Amino acid sequence: MAKNLTTRGEDYSKWYNELVIQADLAENSGVRGCMVIKPYGYAIWEKMQAELDRMFKETGHQNAYFPIFIPKSYFSKEASHVDGFAKECAVVTHYRLKNAEDGSGIIVDPDAKLEEELIVRPTSETIIWDTYRKWIQSYRDLPLLINQWANVVRWEMRTRLFLRTTEFLWQEGHTAHATKKEAIAEAEQMMNVYAEFVENYMAVPVIKGTKTESERFAGALETYCIEALMQDGKALQAGTSHFLGQNFAKAFDVKYATKEGKQEYVWATSWGVSTRLMGALVMTHSDDNGLVLPPKLAPDQVVIVPIYRGEEQLEEVSVVARELQKELRAKGLRVKFDDRDTQKPGWKFNEYELKGVPVRIAIGPKDLEKGTFEVARRDTLQKEVMDKGVVVDKIVALMDEIQDNLYNRALNYRSEHTTEVSSYDEFKEIIDTKGGFVSAHWDGTTETEERIKNETKATIRCIPIDVKQEEGSCMVTGKPSSYRVLFAKAY
Amino acid sequence: MAKNLTTRGEDYSKWYNELVIQADLAENSGVRGCMVIKPYGYAIWEKMQAELDRMFKETGHQNAYFPIFIPKSYFSKEASHVDGFAKECAVVTHYRLKNAEDGSGIIVDPDAKLEEELIVRPTSETIIWDTYRKWIQSYRDLPLLINQWANVVRWEMRTRLFLRTTEFLWQEGHTAHATKKEAIAEAEQMMNVYAEFVENYMAVPVIKGTKTESERFAGALETYCIEALMQDGKALQAGTSHFLGQNFAKAFDVKYATKEGKQEYVWATSWGVSTRLMGALVMTHSDDNGLVLPPKLAPDQVVIVPIYRGEEQLEEVSVVARELQKELRAKGLRVKFDDRDTQKPGWKFNEYELKGVPVRIAIGPKDLEKGTFEVARRDTLQKEVMDKGVVVDKIVALMDEIQDNLYNRALNYRSEHTTEVSSYDEFKEIIDTKGGFVSAHWDGTTETEERIKNETKATIRCIPIDVKQEEGSCMVTGKPSSYRVLFAKAY
Structure with missing residues (x-):
């Protein structure tokens, strides 16, 4: 057993925190909630990036780079988006420091106040769609398939290395399409690309599905996701892909001329994975002796x-x-x-x-x-x-044997920790004791979903893509339901 | 000739700006001074990154990632550094927005003021050296050879696509060594790596040299640089590598135990190139018909x-x-x-x-x-x-022929635009008419350097590494000088 490493049995959360630091993946910095990704951790992230980047390019995407700052007013243009993202954020208000006249050090220069505050991007839909207005005129400009590798900032109150940090690294794809059908196909394709990457390279099995309305991305009509299960029975959302409808096109006035010369709003998607995947990788495979890396992503095999x-x-x-x-x-x-x-x-x-x-x-x-x-x-x-x-x-x-073994071991764990329940009592017991995914009937209302969340801390992780039709009744309200959804406590 | 493209002869500066936009390299964004790097421009930058990254790794460096925010107080720790970097910068003062009570939109929440302001990194010496204190204990931890690919922000008043933007992309190497000799060797090595990359991949010939005291990086004891010459006769600093002495080690208290058990401060370097290289690439080879790309970096050859x-x-x-x-x-x-x-x-x-x-x-x-x-x-x-x-x-x-031809053409241009002068009158005439590098004797004082700059706008680009000893006298003051230095107007 590794020296000084808390075991998973003792305290899973502490084990994770210690392991990330002891294995030289990352550490906390002097800046609240921001991490330093150490060379060994970054080498793994680089391998992830390289594979994902290849997969994005193979599916026709190009990389570009957009500004880190977004004027405050941009956020107000898409109503649901502002509530989701512009609230807890880093706000730049000034552009200069100066020496204090009393010699006490450097202070913010009150004369250098910005006319409009700038937000450090929490996600880039607004600045990108403001740009797309200039890039899209005709059907010939579509589809526009762009990805960006970038850092983003969300002011999180409780942070944990890789899983939730104020600044994190990610990629964000932003695409524009002539038709609704194409945009939905793109959003689904990217969910599949993510699933392929996470399963084949990270050796982490995932459930593909869609989010319920209340769990959707702010501004999306549909959020596709991949959900993984950690060794403590908690789920982790490993990637999301959003069908944004025409919301951003309308907010930023992005129209295109059809072949027939009509002006139409374009259809949008966005999709992203982040350094959070590092957390999923650690928590899925590692043991009381330390990290266990799949050969395809190990810096040294x-x-x-x-x-x-x-x-x-x-x-x-x-x-x-x-x-x-x-x-x-x-x-x-x-x-x-x-x-x-x-x-x-x-x-x-x-x-x-x-x-x-x-x-x-x-x-x-x-x-x-x-x-x-x-x-x-x-x-x-x-x-x-x-x-x-x-x-x-x-x-x-x-190399292949180990890669396969890790995947199969995680898949077995997930199978053993996926339970179908038929009553709310049974649900609560499983959630409290065994954990894992719980498959149950739900009446489809946000109200019931909220109640379950408040009473059990479990949320609907997704409506699986391959969900079977099955007549039943909601475990809470008894109302009719025609398929089961997956619940779990989640990271 | 390309449609609507101003010629170099008409207005070089306008030609450059138009070309960058028309060739789909980059454009201005809705955020003051920040650019959008378009897919075609980013594809070239990616090729640059890939080669540089390979060269850094081949010389023993590892990548890591440090926070984008730096607490204000960190800048005060290295006296010369604060004056150079912490003045014109983006300052984060708040961490939340909220809906205005009068319904006028979203405003900065006055209750969410940070205790200490955060600066969006203009360069990362301070946050990195704050981290190195934890990473370095003994001679076994040295040398520490780290590179970071990142975005940085410097609040520039006059910006130009790629050449000077508020946000730009770059890499910054930060290394720690047991001895002064090793640190100097590292700084020189990285100047040579940069020169190799710029000459062999960008097909841009460069002069390697050191900066005069007044042109050094804030906090450096020696700044090594590579200087290129653009088609309008102005020089462009294409990369710098700094020997930082023990300045940052002392400011952040980074000591190591020697083999003999003594505590010593470590020796430091830092080095960087940025998306500015894209500007150098465009301005060196392109013509009145548009871009001319060297085959080694062309997205499509x-x-x-x-x-x-x-x-x-x-x-x-x-x-x-x-x-x-x-x-x-x-x-x-x-x-x-x-x-x-x-x-x-x-x-x-x-x-x-x-x-x-x-x-x-x-x-x-x-x-x-x-x-x-x-x-x-x-x-x-x-x-x-x-x-x-x-x-x-x-x-x-x-492919090789074109690559070589571009390099040789640029080298010929530089040879034709490098002039040895022996009087200040001659100097002023060359600077005002022909431009290019002017090689002249200088008395070694900052005072004379300043005077020349004020009177002619020419600065000392570097003291070439291969400078020949040659007894002479300063073209301005007549004081003795033992070698020539290179002057030019510069970007």
């Missing part, structure tokens, strides 16, 4: 640790280690050889366990004699001695 | 335009065009086939000339008969008919 006494042995072991590193790299693997003499092998073993490196290979003098390697999997903590002749192929195969 | 009448011809031409596209792509080239039927070939020729695509290939019915292609180079505007059998190899070779 394999680490080789030499076991030796004295410099001569180190040199002998290093020759074999470097040869193995070379062979594995030739197969496309990311392989580190840690030959530092400032740390002992035991310390290194703990370190790479804590950091979640998928495969650790130890090589000592005995291995040299026998032509073997001691190979340890991070996911199962199992060790196996492998012969020289097969080690490379076996380790290459291990 | 080759564009194929079909010439046809009617759908049947289009289909015949397309078969050949797609085959050529495939063959060129197999050679690693980025090739676009523009078969849109909404635009005429002439329109497309102008469009790709404006966008600076290095090579344009036209294929018409006559070419099909003869087995030929009409190949046009963007850099020289020369056309050549190439036979099917050689076209692929010739175009692959053209």
Whole structure:
């Protein structure tokens, strides 16, 4: 077990916080609610970015960059949006500091007050749609498929590393279409892209679905989402994709000339995932020994640790280690050889366990004699001695095995923690004890949804895309219901 | 000539502004001084980022991410730094908006005033060094080699797309070292990395040098720079790398334990390039017809335009065009086939000339008969008919030829616009008429430097790294001088 790491059983929340810091993913900064993403954490985020960016481009999107500041008045243009986003935010009111006349330091210069306050973007629909008005004239300009990688700021009262921070990194796609049908197809496509990424790269199974009205993005007609389940039985929204109808087009007067020469408002989507995914990655796979990373996103997929006494042995072991590193790299693997003499092998073993490196290979003098390697999997903590002749192929195969095992383990956990209930009492018991997703009939009203939330802290995570028609009655009001929805407590 | 594009001869500055907008690189936004980087411009920036990032990693650096906000008090900790950076900046004073009671819209909530104002980072030395105090304890933690890709904000009064904007994108490297020697070596290394990138990828020749005391970065003991020359004879600082001594380590109390157990302050560097490089790229190579892009950074290196009448011809031409596209792509080239039927070939020729695509290939019915292609180079505007059998190899070779030609053309321009002068009268005449770099003797005092700046608007761009010792006397004061420095008017 990792030194000083609280176990999941003791306190899941504390385990998470400690792990993120001890594994060098991120830490709190001197600025309230803002985190520092450390090099190891950022290396994982970069791998996520690279795959997502590739997937966005393969589906026809281009990157662009819009200003970080949004004039206050822009927010007032879309009524529901302002309530959702412009309230808890960072407001720039001045553009200059000066030395205080009493010598007490630097102060805000009262003469440098902005005519209109600027909001540090919490999301960019308003500034982007203000720009799209200039970019869109005719059907030839559509569809407009743009993505932005950016930082955004939401003034959160209670923050947690990666899961909820005042500033976070994300991507936000903003698209414009000639027809409603195309815009809906785009929003659905991006939900599917997100699901593919999260399942295939992060090894995190997700439920695809739509949000209820009260859980929708401010300004959206439909919010598509992917929902994952963490090891403490709480759900985490891993990505959202919104069909925005013509709300922003109307608010910012974005029309296009059809082939027939008519002027029509365009149809919009927006979609995003953020550094929150880092939290989902940590909480889905990691254990009491530390991080467990899926091979596809691990900065180092394999680490080789030499076991030796004295410099001569180190040199002998290093020759074999470097040869193995070379062979594995030739197969496309990311392989580190840690030959530092400032740390002992035991310390290194703990370190790479804590950091979640998928495969650790130890090589000592005995291995040299026998032509073997001691190979340890991070996911199962199992060790196996492998012969020289097969080690490379076996380790290459291990990458897929570990990736699949992590996914399947998480899928099993989710299956075991998804419960169909038929009464509100049963619902409350499951939510309070076992947790996980609870599938139940609901009467479709915001009122009942609110009541359930107030009484149990569980929310409707989504109406699954593949929901089956099933006649039933709402577990709370007894009113008729024709399908089940998924509830859970959530991050 | 491109439609509606002012020529360089008429008004260089206007030509630049129009070109950036017409070529879809960037445009002004609704937020004062902030630009929107459009997809075509961003695609070029992404290519720059990818190469720079690779070069940073190859020299041992890791990426990380630090908060966008910096508490006001952090700036006061390094005396010279505060004067340089904390004055013209965006100040966040409040964290909430609310609906005005009189229904007039949303206003800043006076109850949500921050205890300490936050500055939107103009550069990140202070927040990063506040963090490094926690990361550095012992010599084992050194060197610490970190880079950050980020947006920064400096409240500029006069802004120009890419060259000077309130918000811009950049990378900032921040490193910590055990010794002064290592830190200086790092600062020099990064100047060399920048020079390599700008010369080899942007095809822009640069002069490497150091800044005079008055032109140094606020808080630096030495600023290394690379200086390029634009087609209007003005210099542009394309990148800087700073040796910061122990200034920030002392300001933020960052010490390390040496091998012998002594506590010492660490030595620092910082270095950065920004979206300003986009401005340098445009101004160095482009002409009165539009952009001219070096093949290594062009989003599309080759564009194929079909010439046809009617759908049947289009289909015949397309078969050949797609085959050529495939063959060129197999050679690693980025090739676009523009078969849109909404635009005429002439329109497309102008469009790709404006966008600076290095090579344009036209294929018409006559070419099909003869087995030929009409190949046009963007850099020289020369056309050549190439036979099917050689076209692929010739175009692959053209990529290097064009890249080299752009570099050599810029180098020739610079050679022709670098003048050695021996008197102040001669200096003033050259600066006022021919422009370019002027190499002159200077007495080494800030006073004389200031006087020259006030009288001629020329500044000392740098003391070249490869400066020759040469006894002389200052062109202004006649005092002894032992080497020449480079002057120019600058962006």
